Amino acid sequence: MPSELASSESIITTLLQLPSTWLMITLGAYLLGLKLYKQTNNSPWLPPVLSGFALVIAMLWLTDTPYSTYQQGGQLLSFFLGPVVVGLAIPLFHHFHNMRRQFLRLLLAIILGSFTTVLVAVALTHYWIGIDVITVTMASKSVTTPVAVAIAEQTAGLPALAAAFVMVTGIIGAAIIPLLLKWLSLDSPQITGMSLGICAHAVGTSRALELGQEYAAYSAMAMTLTAALHAIVLPWLF
Structure with a gap:
């Protein structure tokens, strides 16, 4: 036995x-x-x-x-x-003609929105925690996991912690953003989709897919451009 x-x-x-x-x-x-x-x-x-x-x-x-x-x-x-992530181009394709007409406005909104989230998160982390490596890691919390991990590696952050920050950010953003925008009467597919993509990345885009194809298209576009911008700029800043 x-x-x-x-x-x-x-x-x-x-x-x-x-x-x-x-x-x-x-x-x-x-x-x-x-x-x-x-x-x-x-x-x-x-x-x-x-x-x-x-x-x-x-x-x-x-x-x-x-x-x-x-x-x-x-x-x-x-x-x-x-x-x-590449597969999200499918809903994007169906609404590309509308996005093309307002591309500059959308790009400006993504730039301002995405870097505002970084500035606020980094400032609060520095003020409340004051540990440089955590502050640097927090900067990557608003992009999808593979990009966040790569950014954390390039900026001397903690990749595992970056992945955790991304997940928490995505869950909270996906839960709060649609309700908050509805309360503010700003719950159009364009605004809701872009907000989910900028602030809640992949989890937010998954939520946008449940809301509808137009929501998903704007969320995928915002998530992709946010990830690209942050991958270029954040390693240079930090």
Whole structure:
């Protein structure tokens, strides 16, 4: 009996070292989070990315698995983040003719809006926390995860912390922005979509997809241009 138990533990330990195991765990956690999201009537405070994240963290903690082991399987999912962002060009294409006519106004709004979020976040972090590495990392919180991680690496920030800031920013933004703009009677597809894309990046764009194709188009455009601008400017500033 002890030998069988030891053998079972050895098999489990081996499985937990396989990249494919953690890939499947991550996908399973997301699917469970998606089911929970639907059962809560698509609550913006409980998106699948949050509940899935919590489940994966719990599994890592319970199995005492280091992040380096998990990342071997996570790299495949990270690879697909880029193509997913490119796929957002589909709703963008359907509304491109409207955007082209007001491109300069849209670009100005994105520049002012996106860098205002950076200025406010950096100033508050510097004032309340006062730790330079955290302040620098906070600067990348308003762009999608792959870009934020790359910016954090270039500016001597903390990539893992940058990813966490991005997730928290996206969840809060996706939950608050549509309600706030509706309360202010500014809830047009253009304004709501751009606000979600600028402030809540990929999570916000996911929320915009639920609201409608026009919302998603403006959100995808704002998210993409914000990421491009920040990737160019932030490493130079910091």
